[in-house]
Amino acid sequence: MTALFARHALLPDGWRRDVLLEWDGDGRFTAVAPDAGALAASRAAATSPIDTAEYVLPGMINLHSHSFQRALSGLTEIAGDDAGSTGDSFWTWRDLMYRFALGITPEQMEAIAAQLFAECLRHGYTSVCEFHYVHRAPDGALYPDVAETARRVIAAARHAGIGITMLPVLYSYAGFGEAPLRDEQRRFRSGPAEVLAIVAALEPLRGTMVEVGVAPHSLRAASVAQIRELLAALPPERPVHIHIAEQVAEVRQCVDHGGRRPVQYLYDNLAVDERWCLVHATHVADDEVAAIAASGAVAGLCPTTEANLGDGLFPLAPFLAAGGRFGIGSDSHVSTSPVEELRWLEYGQRLAGQRRNVAVATHTMRTTDERRVGDHLWRAALAGGAQAAGRRVGALAPGCCADLLVLDEAHPNVSAPPELLNGFIFSGNDNLVKDVLAGGQWVVRGGQHVAQAAIAARFKETLTNLRELRS
Known part of the structure; x- marks a missing residue:
């Protein structure tokens, strides 16, 4: 049993003082007791000193990741030859990404993912949902182990210490109407049988830190009939x-x-419910906004990637007014900070609507806490991310994964509750996360990942090798 005494901690019912948190060897909280100063002192006197922290938050969930794309960061910000006419777009970026994906090896995927996950942990993510679609070898053949590349990403998560929901992707077509895949998409090709085989192969890895669901890539890349076939064979509690x-x-x-x-x-074609996460949903009509909210599905929003790719803005205000649930993801990883995702989720809405303080619980707003934008953003993203991950995460509560963030109490941008989350999200650009516990293990101390040097060295070597191949 291990413990931490927090002077201030964000619990499911709000900020509480003098909280004693305890967790077991399986990496789950066994007890979370507020107003426990005397209890903590007696425990420390009877056994050994208990670690203390001033400000503690639940770790954030990154609900949408393509980990290999971390190696593309900064390499696609060059205007194409036609930039003066139609301009660059998501579709021109996608062609560059396809070419990059063709040459990457499983070993390189693991090195890139480990670097990404270490960065995510340092900035406050303690869980990630990996939307994983590079299943095949560069020539398009299946690896002898159908789950080879998925295992590599899970191994990277274990090395870094982050919890992971692996989502093998169903990817059969290049466009609507079952258009055949292009040659540069050959590494992604999968049907329901291949995806289910990957899910079965990963079954022994499931546990406190690992869950396995599925991800039909999109309606253009998977048919309704295929999605139905996939879901019919999937355990009903798994995320989609x-x-x-x-x-x-x-x-x-x-x-x-x-x-x-x-x-x-x-x-109209599938029974969408709480286990679904609809990623982006950038261009939706009013009735579609209402349908997503009513179904209980999570809207998976990735503001920094959606901005980088020129996608557009999700209609957050009407979605929240309808009681909709959302979470955040770093997607292509132009940023690995949950603070930046949440800040730009709110700022995009302000720019679009020419108003302030948009992301509040407008359907229930009664108290001052519900009017604090930072509080609603963090807490709503925790709940939506946990739902999308299909894991017991996102809360400092018994039975949940022992994930938490300790903020740097000495930093001038860290203030006491109730203003802490507003300052954390909307004040400056320093990383205010000092220590990170994930699955009951301290993986970040003093702002540094415990394996940062080794992970970064392998990542740099991988980037050098990849860029030599492209030159």
Whole structure:
């Protein structure tokens, strides 16, 4: 049994003082007791001193990651030859990503993922949902172990110490109407049988820190019939993620193909419920916003990637007004900070609506706490991220994974509750996370990941090798 005494901790019912947190060898909280100063002192006197911290938060969940794309950061910010006419877009970026993905090895995927996960932990993510679609070898053949690349990413998560929900991707077509895959998409090719084989192969790895779900890539890359076949064979409690309505061109193609917009088409054909995460959903009509909220599905929002790719803005205000649930992800990893995702989620809404303080619980707002934007952003993203991950995470509560952040109490931008989360998210650009516990293990101390040097050295070597191949 290990323990931490927090002078201030964010519990499910709000900020509490003098909280004694205890966890076991399986990495789960066994007891969370507020107003426990005397208890902590007696425990320390009877056994050994208990670690103390001033400000403690639950670790954030990163609900959407393509880990190998971390190696692309900064390499695609060059205007193409046609930038003066139609300009660069998501689709030109995607072509560059395809070319990059063709040459990467499983060993390199693991090295890149470990670097990404260490960065995520240092900034406050303690869980990640990996939307994993590079299943095959560069020539398009299956590896002898169908789960080879998925295992590599899980191994990277274990090395870094982050919890992971692995989501093998169903990816069969290049576009609506079952258009055949292009040659540069050959490493992604998978049908329901291949995805289910990966899920089965990963079954022994499931535990406190690992869950396995599935991810139909999108309505353009997987047919409704395939998705039904996949879900019929999947255990009913497993998470299901899908890209949807990310781009205007995608919406137009869906209407041309099926006469309906993507979210409408999804809901008309499949039973979408709380285990679903709809990633991006950037271009949705009012009735689609209402449908997502009513179904209990999570909207998976990735503001820094959506900005980087020119996707657009999710209609957050009406979604929150309808009681919608959301979480955040770093997607292509142009940023690995939950603070930046949440800050730009709010700022994008301010720019679009020319108003302030948008992300509040407008459907229930009664107290001052519910009007604090930082509090609502962090707590709502915790709840939505935990739901999307399909793991008991996102709360300092008995039975949940022992994940927490200790903020740097000496930093001038860290103030006492109730203003702490507003300052954490909306004040400056320093990383205010000092220590991180994930699955009951201290993986960040003093702002440094415990394996940072070794992980970074391997990552740098991998980048050098990849760039030599591209030159």
